[in-house]
Amino acid sequence: MRYRRPQLKGGTFFFTVVTHERRPFLCEPRNIAVLRESFRKVMTAHPFTIDAIVIMPDHIHALWTLPAEDGDFSRRWSLIKSGFTRSCDDMCKGVLTASRIARKQQAVWQHRFWEHQIRDEEDFARHVDYIHFNPVKHGYVKTPVDWPHSSFHRFLRQGKYPVNWGFAPMEFDPSVGNE
DSSP states (O other): OOOOOOOOTTOEEEEEEEBGGGOOOTTSHHHHHHHHHHHHHHHHHSOOEEEEEEEOSSEEEEEEEOOTTOOOHHHHHHHHHHHHHHHSOHHHHOOOOHHHHHHTOOSOBOSOOEEEEOOSHHHHHHHHHHHHHHHHHTTSOSSGGGOSSBTHHHHHHTTSSOTTTTOSOOOOOTTSOOO
8 A cells, every 4th residue: 555645735844854763863964954055945946935944964854835736745855855865975975775776776764754734723733843843852962053954944033932932841731743
């Protein structure tokens, strides 16, 4: 049985995309630049809105809204991942597995990704908070403001969070997020 992803045109989705074998290379400065460029190119050809995002060393959490006439987020992720892989430092590619050598693919990303369709404003807000608190959850920083690879800073500038948001420990419902 093949998994069939939803194709809701104009939908909003939460995603978790993970590096192959959870290798922690995404936050290297050159790789951040390559990842941003890959997103930019795909967004130019296949528009969508990044509502919230955090880039962690070994995974990405993102919340996207697709255009009203399009629901194909899988194609966008495929293009982002392949664009990054083609441009990525050889350091981030690591060792190729035998099956990937046979298929001539670089072992940069896990083959699949996880998605969740956002149901309502409350679900949206819970996932935005989860994204922005993720670096604290993983112990990389003490507060979300200290993590540079996050849309948290945009939310702070827009007044959507108080300056001290995320300073206290937070608990999330198990239905929010996926790692």
